[in-house]
Amino acid sequence: MNRYSDLLDIDTRLNVKLELEPIGTPDVSVTIADYRQDYLLSNNEIIDYTVDLLQPFSVIIELRNKQYSLDCETAVIFRLSVDNIDIIPKYDYLADYINDHDNHDPTSYLGFNGKWTLTVDRAFYHWLHLHSGQGWLFG
């Protein structure tokens, strides 16, 4: 078994992986912590980013400039994982989705112009403990 100090001699970053799958050619803006990038998606896109183990962070996906048409759907489907732990769609009900159709149903399919935000408001593993039914957390 390892000493306490040896156990803490680790990479203290989290690997955030966001996989985007376009339908049509969506105009999307992605923010992960302090990373921000605009995409005009025509192919699947995978974004890998690292964030601090102990810092709160948000993931924001915004769909913009969609022209609503019966003939042609424009949307983006996405999956989010942190350190290879599936977060979205599993915990999609924890996100805020504000859009021009006032549709706030939990989703990982963004088909309306608007902003989808997942806020990890404390150290990620505390957040995960609370939302994955792990019970009491003494602090």
Next chain:
Amino acid sequence: MRINNSGTYEACRWQNKNVSTRIDPEHNIRSQTPLTYFQITMSGLRQELLDGQAPAMCRDCHAMEQHGKVSGRLRQLLKAGVQENMFEKTLAGSPLRTDLDYSNQNQGHTNRTVLDWQIDLGNHCNSACVFCSPESSSRLATEFLQLGMIDQVPRASWCEDPVLLEKFVKDLQACDHLHYLHFIGGETLITPGFEKILTALIACGLADQITIGFTTNLTVWQDDIVNLLTQFKNVNLGVSVETMTALNDYVRWPSKIDKVNDLLDRWIKTGREHNWLVQLRITPTCLTLHELHTVYDYAWQKNISVESCNFIDRPEFMRISVLPWEHRAWARQNLSNWIDRHRIATTDTVVNTRDPNRAHDQILQDARSYLNYLDQAPNESHRLPDLVVYLKRLESGRGNSIVNYLPDYESLFRSAGY
């Protein structure tokens, strides 16, 4: 932290009893405050763990984990936010990280106070379960004395001394952020110390921050205690049953399964009314393992979890491994068939066995651990004659017979001297 029947402090409620000093005058409520024990006496143990050692007292938990059973060690780690399958990162991010760092830099010392207690209230009990001991059942102690199996009954519990009880309640009040008190009997509901401590905690205004845990033997009901419990933040209620059949009457003597069932329904109903967590508590032995699936079945239908603390170690002749291979195969088949009929997609280990949303996963996990144990535990059928001698002595006073409850085991018991 734990205070045992003698008033001796112990670091952990799951620590191996062979290592535990049951009566320790130096580390006892009569001679030391729990705060001193927790902050200073436990420094050595804390440092041992921080140094990466595996103390002998942790042996039972490591044994449970070998058979896929969720140990107390893993459950306590989880309360600190540490999960074994992502140990380093969850440790680094633990809400107790600052305290752990402090202990690591100060030879295991801590400035924290106890959050989580196990309080042993003595052996006051109206039941005499066959696998129990005089230290946990006053009725069994009296029976043992009459049968010449012990020379004297165990000493009175620390909590029968009103001065010590008052001192202990004051010690509890001195704990910052006191969170959980788990009471052990005897039968807690009829133990005067239980009611006294609950009443005192309500009187000093601590009830709304504390969750109370206890286990009842499903033979008694106390309205006054239920009324006290409703004033606490929450209640984790364990209800003891071994099988949902008449065999339970023999093992948890002198209970009667009809009354057990009535009280079980009443506790579950009361628990749901007050949003308490209700769990079935089992102590599987070589006598009950082949009917264990009846408890899982009941729990599955009610969607409540089943918890057993560890694989029974004492008395040695009650161990599951006392069953010879052919009888193990029978128990295994019953369990295996039940598991096959209740398969669900389970991907991860349920460490928080108190998550009501994972009751079905938890039941299956527990059942699988016994299947694993049946497959892997060494054959200890040489202990069968000891079992038979013991049961015959008990039956001489009780007027019952194991073969009436376990007719399929009759030839086995006869071959061992029954």
